[in-house]
Amino acid sequence: MPEAVLFDLDGTLADTAPDLGAALNRVRQDYNLPPLPLATLRPHTSQGGRGLLRVGMGVTPQDDSYVELYRRFIQHYEERLCHHTTLFPGMAELLAQLEQRRIPWGVVTNKSERLTHPLLQQMDLAHRCACIVCGDSTPNPKPAPDPLLLAAQLLGLPTQNCCYLGDDLRDIQAGNACAMMTIGVRWGYLGTEHPPETWGADHLIDHPDEVSPLLRPAR
Structure with missing residues (x-):
């Protein structure tokens, strides 16, 4: 049974969509465009600036305007990084339980270290956090297994002794690629293309209180 728990950040550990969506809408404001509802932006938040700029500004990294729009997006986000971001309901209690049981936990995200x-x-x-692995901590971000391999190394554990929670197909692909228990969370952003039931996760859960029964007994 897993001896450590690793969390994706955006959409799994924390609800960052309000601040990320606000940054996208400030980019739109820069170009005299009206704001988009958070409900429209939320499903794309796990893909970060790339996904939000695609839905909010109609651009991809291949477009000439992308670099400048991304620069503006990151600038706006950094200015108000944690104004409305919160842990998801039940997550604070889960973290407290893990710490009480002396089960280390960490974060593995495609978000940059910056x-x-x-x-x-x-x-x-x-x-x-027992470890923090970011999108630029390894040469290849998720869905490659590299960030999770690094996290297990930092924890001093085999990958099969860890579990990884995520709200996106890439999270489950990364965990499965390194023999880590994978847990898909339905409270996250989930994307728009692949329903969670198709991700191939070992478990799908609806609330953080479903995590503890999957772990090793308390010491």
């Missing part, structure tokens, strides 16, 4: 560390610090979580 954004991840300040965000976790502002949420007062950074000092509690």
Whole structure:
């Protein structure tokens, strides 16, 4: 049974969509465009700036305007990184349970180090993480297994002794690729193309309180 728990950040550990969506809408405001509802933006939040700029500005990294739009997006996001971001309901209780049971937990995200560390610090979580692996911590981000392999190495555990929670197909692909127990969470952003039932996760859950029964007994 897993001895450590790793979390995706956006859409799994924390609801970052309000601040990311606000940054996208400030980009739209820069171009005299009206704001988009958060409900429209939320499903694309796990894909970060790339996904939000695609739905919000109609551009992809192949477009000439993408670099400038992405620069503006990151600038706006950094200015208000943690104004409305919160842990998902039940997550604070889960983290407290893990710590009480002496089960280490960490974060593995495709978010850059430049954004991840300040965000976790502002949420007062950074000092509690046993490891933090970001999108630029390894040459290949998720869905490659590299970030999860690094996290297991930092924890000093075999990958099969860890589990990984995520709200996106890429999370499950990365975990499955390194023999880690994978847990798909239905409370996250989930994307728009692949329903969670098709991800191939070992478990699908609806609330953080479903995690503890999947772990090793308390010491």
